[in-house]
Amino acid sequence: VTAGAYSANDIVGGLLTFNVTAANNAPVVVTGVEVAVKAAVTSDLKLVLFNASPTSTTTTDNAAYSLNVADTFKVETVINFSSAGAVLTDHGTPNTYSVNGLSIACQPDRNTQALYGLLIDGTGWTLASTSDIQVRLRGVGA
Numbered sequence: 001v002t003a004g005a006y007s008a009n010d011i012v013g014g015l016l017t018f019n020v021t022a023a024n025n026a027p028v029v030v031t032g033v034e035v036a037v038k039a040a041v042t043s044d045l046k047l048v049l050f051n052a053s054p055t056s057t058t059t060t061d062n063a064a065y066s067l068n069v070a071d072t073f074k075v076e077t078v079i080n081f082s083s084a085g086a087v088l089t090d091h092g093t094p095n096t097y098s099v100n101g102l103s104i105a106c107q108p109d110r111n112t113q114a115l116y117g118l119l120i121d122g123t124g125w126t127l128a129s130t131s132d133i134q135v136r137l138r139g140v141g142a
Contacts, residue, residue, distance in 0.1 A: 038093055050117065
């Protein structure tokens with residue numbers, strides 16, 4: 001994470017790896033996502049989940065998100081926090097964004113048993129430290 005300014009549609013923190021446990025390479029069901037933000041900022045976030053590490057799309061922290069056509073079919077889903085009913089809870093510092101009640105089947109990478117993600121800042125925020133963001137994905141094996 002960059003300690004500094006982001007522009008709208010920038011990637012926050014680079015490529016995220018979510019290690020999952022699925023028997024026999026079975027799909028998993030994503031039931032929720034939570035983003036903890038230490039800085040006193042808000043944004044309209046989205047999380048792009050991939051079934052394999054994107055190899056042609058830029059995944060660098062603070063770079064503009066633009067999906068390369070070669071990675072199109074690696075996208076499992078896009079969770080738009082605002083349209084998914086995200087709840088922003090002000091804990092003073094940190095704040096959390098929670099999206100619950102999802103039921104999204106995703107196929108993890110067959111070699112790594114991981115889902116990959118890019119967190120996208122929708123509004124342009126400024127973070128105070130390189131440890132300002134934490135992302136947790138919740139789900140169950142299918």
